[in-house]
Amino acid sequence: MKTLTIEKLTKSYAKETVALDEFSLGIDQGGCIGIVGESGSGKSTLARILLGLESFDQGQILFKGLQIPPKKKKDYRDYRRDVQMVFQDATSALNPKLPIWKIILEPLDNFKEVKPSFIKEDGLSRKAVASHLLEMVGLEREFVDRYPYQLSGGQKQRVSIARAISLEPSLLICDEPTASLDVTVQFQILELLKKLQEETNMTILFISHDIRAVTFLCEKIVVLKQGIIVDHFHMKDLYKKNRHLYTKQLIKVASLS
Numbered sequence: 001m002k003t004l005t006i007e008k009l010t011k012s013y014a015k016e017t018v019a020l021d022e023f024s025l026g027i028d029q030g031g032c033i034g035i036v037g038e039s040g041s042g043k044s045t046l047a048r049i050l051l052g053l054e055s056f057d058q059g060q061i062l063f064k065g066l067q068i069p070p071k072k073k074k075d076y077r078d079y080r081r082d083v084q085m086v087f088q089d090a091t092s093a094l095n096p097k098l099p100i101w102k103i104i105l106e107p108l109d110n111f112k113e114v115k116p117s118f119i120k121e122d123g124l125s126r127k128a129v130a131s132h133l134l135e136m137v138g139l140e141r142e143f144v145d146r147y148p149y150q151l152s153g154g155q156k157q158r159v160s161i162a163r164a165i166s167l168e169p170s171l172l173i174c175d176e177p178t179a180s181l182d183v184t185v186q187f188q189i190l191e192l193l194k195k196l197q198e199e200t201n202m203t204i205l206f207i208s209h210d211i212r213a214v215t216f217l218c219e220k221i222v223v224l225k226q227g228i229i230v231d232h233f234h235m236k237d238l239y240k241k242n243r244h245l246y247t248k249q250l251i252k253v254a255s256l257s
């Protein structure tokens with residue numbers, strides 16, 4: 001059984017704006033799948049629908065066999081635990097009034113029943129748990145007592161990732177997580193996501209307008225244009241002749257060719 005099955009998902013905002021048009025995709029557990037397309041192609045709409053923040057008109061979504069959005073309160077809660085999100089703008093995603101350790105522990109505070117496997121000892125202090133998560137994303141433990149304004153953009157995105165992985169989700173949706181970072185830091189964040197994916201076997205759905213980022217991280221790539229999947233392929237087939245013209249244009253613009 002696929003972890004996530006999306007069948008003929010259609011979403012319109014108005015008659016003339018079809019954000020997603022019969023979008024279908026099956027995702028196995030583990031690995032990283034990339035959704036790439038230019039601005040307005042429907043990428044964020046897809047992310048919002050998957051998180052239950054937006055309704056859709058037609059089609060269906062199944063997560064581990066369960067209809068999304070789940071109708072029962074408990075199923076909805078389980079789903080929100082198992083599917084986490086990293087947003088583009090880490091600054092607005094982090095509460096400026098809270099120290100980093102409190103920000104990181106927000107999901108674990110909301111899901112007190114979750115006992116993450118990375119906590120090996122009993123009786124660890126909350127700060128020690130947060131410090132451990134910071135180390136998992138490559139930040140020093142000393143960062144726990146800082147506030148978001150004392151961190152760089154890349155460090156803030158690492159904190160967002162630490163918070164998102166704290167509940168050990170099966171699916172991590174990343175919506176343009178590197179778009180507002182400079183190129184070197186983008187690369188570091190992509191490396192981090194790759195490492196975490198390999199270590200934890202979570203599935204990453206990586207959404208980006210940047211085919212370079214997508215091809216660096218993902219082995220399977222879906223190309224979206226005006227809400228329609230125009231191409232999908234394995235990374236190893238990136239330069240195959242039969243790539244869709246739009247994919248070739250994205251490659252050209254990114255100076256990959």
Ligand SMILES: Nc1ncnc2c1ncn2[C@@H]1O[C@H](COP(=O)(O)OP(=O)(O)OP(=O)(O)O)[C@@H](O)[C@H]1O
Nearest residue numbers: 013017019037038039040041042043044045046209
């Ligand atoms: N709340 C909304 N009301 C009306 N139209 C919307 C709304 N949200 C998105 N759209 C439209 O739906 C289409 C898809 O938008 P979406 O934000 O999903 O694209 P995107 O690929 O994520 O773009 P970007 O990379 O610029 O964020 C666009 O034409 C957009 O104008």
